[in-house]
Amino acid sequence: MLEHYGPQLVNLLAAVLLLLAFAMLSQRRILSLINLFAAQGLVLFMATGLVAMITGQTHLWWSAGVTLALKVFLLPWILHRLIRRLNVKWDVETLVNIPTLMIFGIVLVILAFNLAAPISQLAGTVTRATLGIALASVLLSFLMMITRSKAVPQVVGFLAMENGLFFAATGAVYGMPMVVELGIALDVLVAALILGVFLFQIRSRFDSVDTRHLERLKEE
Amino acid sequence: MIDMGLPFAGVDGALAAAAAWIALGLAAMAAPASLALCRRALYPAGAVVGLALAVVALGSLGAPPSARVLPLGLPELPFHARLDELSAFFLLLLGAVAACVSVYSVGYIRKDDAGAPPGLQCLCYHVFLASMALVLVADDAYFFMVAWETMALSSYFLVTSDHRHAEIRRAGYLYILLAHLGAISILLCFGALQAGSGNYSFEAMRNLQPAAGWASVAFLLALAGFGVKAGIVPLHVWLPEAHPAAPSPVSALMSAVMLKTAVYGLMRVTLDLIGFPLWWWGVIALAVGLASALFGVIFAAVQSDMKRLLAYSSIENIGLIVAGFGLTLLFRGFGMGGLAALALAATLYHCLNHAFFKSLLFLATGSVLHATSERSLGRLGGLIHRMPWVAWCALIGSAAIAGLPPLNGFVSEWLLLQAFLLTPGLPQGYVNMLVPVAAAAVALAAALSGYVMVKFYGVVFLGQPREARLAEAHDAGPWERSSLVALASGCVLLGLAPSAVLAALEPVTLRFTGYTLSALGGGWLFIAPIDPDRASYSALLFAAVAAVLVLAAWLSVRAFYHGRARRAPPWDCGYPWLNARMQDSAEGFGQPVKVVFGPAFRIEGEAPSPRDPRPRYRETAEDRLWYWLYLPVARAVERVTALVSVLQRGRISVYLMYSFATLLALLFFIR
Amino acid sequence: MSASGFIAQLTELLIAVVLAPLLTGWVNQCRAWLQNRSAPGLLQPYRMLAKLFEKEVVLADNASPLFRAAPYLVFGCLALAAAIVPTLGTDLPLNPAADAIALVGLLALARFFIALAGMDIGTAFGSLGARREMMVGFLAEPALLMVLFTASLISHSTSLTTIVETLAHREFVIYPSMAFAGVAFTMVSLAENARIPVDNPATHLELTMIHEAMVLEYSGRHLAMIEWAASLKLFVYSCIGLALFLPFGVAAGGDWLGLVLAAPALVAKLAVGGAALALIEMLSAKMRIFRAPEFLGTAFMLAVLAMLVHVLLEK
């Protein structure tokens, strides 16, 4: 039963992940951006748990737990506090118009799938299709970072990219070894904290967290 | 031919001399601020080392090549040193000149709190000497390049030793920049010569025969690389800036020896490492050399700074040397060994001569500079009364550089012209056409150098002092005096004993052309490069007869008439209010050349209006190449820079886009 | 060297030194006739020399030893030059010591010293003259050298006697190159001997004079030496011209009869040459000083052309 539906479920979750990535790409409001990020974390957690269930690899449970703690609760919480303190809560970001962004995103997805297709064939895992999706979501969040000019969305994009990587690890290879997983998680956490501190300092310097103010160092 | 057995291998002697020089330099750093240490101990010791080096070189001229591998350098490529006839000849030149210049420096260096401390200068000076010696004995590409660039760096520090003046800094910068570019091109030349064998020792390069194409590439790279250092047109721009900027002993060394190391390098690469010159290389070298010769002498004629004038005259002489070298290649290319030997001998002879008279003149200007603290010809004059020693030595030097018999300059030009007169034998129509023109160019350059020297000597030493304070000018001190006299007598001896010099040159010509000159007749009194019936010259006899005639004239006038003389103010066609400003200025003396060779210059200036109460006349004659070649390059670089800096506009999302684009591009690229 | 050679050499030298002023006198006389003036005596130059020798020397205050030595040096150089050029015989002991190039060098040496002497006093005229003299020099000297090179390319030797022997004693050949060379040589020798159209020895106009401007400060025996040297120079150039272009009658190695016959031949040739020179001077007008480079440049080009013609036609 699980053996039968598990993989399909995982693929479903992968699709949801990709959908969320697109949503984040097109999301204007910071607050909902963070919520979407949290949702992505949740999906990631479920996917990891599911894979753990299917394969019965214990360390995947651990990483699922870490994901839950980190990506679903801790980081979103930090971000929420951040935007409340910086009171950019209701900030609305003006992006390049969304349709073009969507089209470009779709191109990226196609590229990612094409790239991943030959690899997935090799994969011994039940969830081989997910690699392409993971790659796609990584590229999408990269694209998102490029198109955002405010600091917080860039941070979110950065973290979302980490989500994509996690998903790649889980989907393609049933997760990296434990040490590495933990190390990565730690890095992400520290990174988030440091970013938080930075945002405050930047804010206190330029009373704004718009990265357009960060364009003084350049060549004339 | 001279053969004095040495108790040790020549190369060891040369290396020991270099080591000794370096040691002296480091010793100076014990007390960088102490002038006395340098004057009393180090420079005299340096002179002794130079003398010893000269003796060693002379001794190993006849001896077979000696080699030695030092435990330094790269793992697979330790420093190879080798001393063959060519190195020996140039080492002889280096040692002799270095000895004289060091002696001179003892008297020359003064307390100068502003410039670099004397100890530091002493260090750079001796490292400079040592690196030149090492360049001459290096026998692998790496060692050669290390010595070569050390030479450039140390001489750069010497040039900029008084770095408070912006123009000196500019000169130094230009010098080091061009030197470095030249070095890179030499490096690539060696890269082409090793032809992928990965073996950079000259021995290996000698043995493997590169394809003609690669050989030509190597030759052109070498011509460019060494040409920068030698100062051949159009790579000469650093030379007239750097030589005046440097202290006079350094100018003397740079002009007399350093330029010759470039000639040495060119000969080493072409005649030795490549080994089979193609005739058209000779044509190129000939053309470039003659162009440099004419360019140099024409510009020398219009200079108004005595050291610049001498610097341009160096360009001329180097041009003649390169032309002679080109002739050598031409003959070698057509397999005419004997004629190649003649041309090579003429070239080397001229190297030696130029080393002597050019260092003599630079040192003389140094004494003038110290006595009057004045470099501009426009404010000198009449010094023959104040500083007779310097003046008479300089007279010999000027006559020699003007190529007048019976001094040394004439001998090498005589040999060179003889070589030219033999070129109609060449089996190549166009080259034959080229010959008369080339010979004419050489003759013209020689005549013009006479013009230049009359200007130089007449304006500096003759006439009336153009400034009042020149009356306080003092003659050179004993140290400077002795070195000047030594160099001057060197010029005379080299002029009077050509057969001895040619005999000393035999081993070199024998090794690189397979022929010698004395085999073709002559004897101790006459030199007859081809055969006595064709052309011969005896400086000794010539000078003797001339002297006899002059003396006879003088004595008989004294005998038949009287020796009465009365001193009176100058007559000047009866014009009573004569003053120093009525003499020709340096610019005025250069005027005819400006008129005759107008197109060569980029002349701008203004002449005063007829009713100008305080008339001022200004005219500058600049080098067109600067505007045709160098500034455009600089501008091009500027443009590219502006283009590139678009990459760094400061917006972070753009930066992210770069890496994103890179990623996507690569991902496409591998699919 | 053979005794005959030595004697020939000595006689040549003496003849040159003695006859040189006579040649000058002869040229002046011809010119006077052509301008139908009543000419000064043929021996006028000798009288002038004698007068100058008698006079005491008036030296400028700031004259240096170089100034005093120069006249003798110049005289010596030109005397030697006269000795080198084969005028009577071709068996000259001095010949291997100095060839055509050395001859040019010798003339350059003389010019070098006279120019320096001109600058020594530091008068306006002196340095002006020196500058102009050197300007003439740096174009005339290479031209002369090219002329000699043409001859030596023909005779495969730069030694003057060999050249003369080749030109004189082989079967007569017409060398087109020598025609160019001849024209060039004539122009050069006009310039070098301070003749119209380049210079005018007769005047002291500062606008025009070259040679005279240099020697203005000289007087007494010094001036005498310089004048003598000047006429020697004229003599030398005429002899070079004769040796290159009319080498007939010069005695081959060591036959006494030849030497004896050569002397009248020489005199005759010189007479003709002098007359020709006077004629040229008569017919041409003095040119502006900055036309001189063009004039000499033409000479130089012609000389180079002569070499080219030789390489082209006479190989």
Place this chain on the structure above:
Amino acid sequence: MGAELALLLAPLAGAAVLGLVGHRRYAAELNVAFSLATFAAAARLVARVIEEGPFTALGEHFFIDSLNVFLVALTAFVSLTTSLFSRPYMRIERDHGRVSDAGMRLYHAMYQLFGFTMLLVLTTNNLGVMWVAMEAATLTTVLLVALYRTHASLEAAWKYFILCGVGIAQALFGTILVYFAAERILGSGMTALLWTHLDSVKGQLEPTVMSIAFVFLLVGYGTKVGLVPLHNWLPDAHAEGPTPVSAVLSGLLLNVALYALIRFKVLTDGALERPFAAALLMGFGLASVAVAAFFLSRQRDIKRMFAYSSIEHMGLITFAFGMGGPVASFAGLLHMTVHSLTKSAIFFTVGHAAQKSGTQLMEGIRGLVRVSPAIGWGLMLGAAAILGMPPFGVFASEFLILTTVIAQHPWAAPVLLVSLGVSFAAIFGKVQAMVFGEPSAARLAHRPALAPVFVHLALVLLLGLYIPPYLADWYRRAAQLIG
């Protein structure tokens, strides 16, 4: 056993201790002491490798071979000398009130932690851990760059963080792909990430996966190496951080990142028969050399200029490794060594020069030799060395590289020529103007520490004239490893 542990524990302990007392008067000495301990451990490690050859330790988690041990030694040495230099330097900064107590604490702690992360990257055998350590190195240096809390430093740190963070993320994806490829042969679990095992089976790794993985790794770690066009963070970060940090950044961190790249290049070359990685490295290297050279001449900030010069030299090294072959790889390793020594020495002098004249703008720095000859000559000689003037060691490697280029890839020679010429013109012109001429500088509160400068330059000089045999052997073995 033990040496490698000490090597890692010393800086870790140092970080902990200095995190507490880093603001005290004696903190700088403590910093030096810990660096010294690290260096001692490194020396022991070197000795051991010399006698035993390569070995793994701590259950294969650590792997020491000739390639990384010389980098370990270099890293430990340079961080020691840098700590010596930072002693007076940071005191002066503090006296000028640019750094607070908390700042000093952070600085010292992060300095040690940074050393730890770099050593971890170098010594670990686990590619995952390597990634983690690399990210950690980024984080620590980000804090160091932002130390002054000025506008510029914050901006620089932010850019550094975002760009390198994103880049590193790509590297993680690449690592995952490598793991993916390895897992199919070595089976799931730790061993599939251990470099030694991967190296033993590299022939069987799936080519497509490896090529894609290498692309991601190149973009990832290449960002940290500072390869054009991924270099944009580098000049800002170097220019705005404290000078000791600039010294270690360009002297060490770039090397370490390149080291990681090389490890993967070895695997990729093993997996693919065509020279795929080599071509990429050569391309990026050449681009970096050319572009950086042209950037140089427009610089006004001295540290920024030398940052661009670092890009140029890293490009040259990358190009050399791309060419491969015994000579080129040897030259690349040699160039790594001499570059980090020379460049850190230059930054030492630059730091004091900037402090003396109170500005980093070059037109404000004049006539250094007149005010303090040591700094002036240090800068002049350092510049001459970095520009490849013999007899300094940089020339030795450039000699080998250039001559190899002419022989193997003549098409690249002109590019290198132009670039080297342009960079020489730019750097030397500006340095000469700063060193010579009429002075414009003040006295310093504390005596500058110039021993490190001249020690480094002496070493570089030595390497130009004589390369000790055991060092040469290292290089050769490492070169064989790189291929």
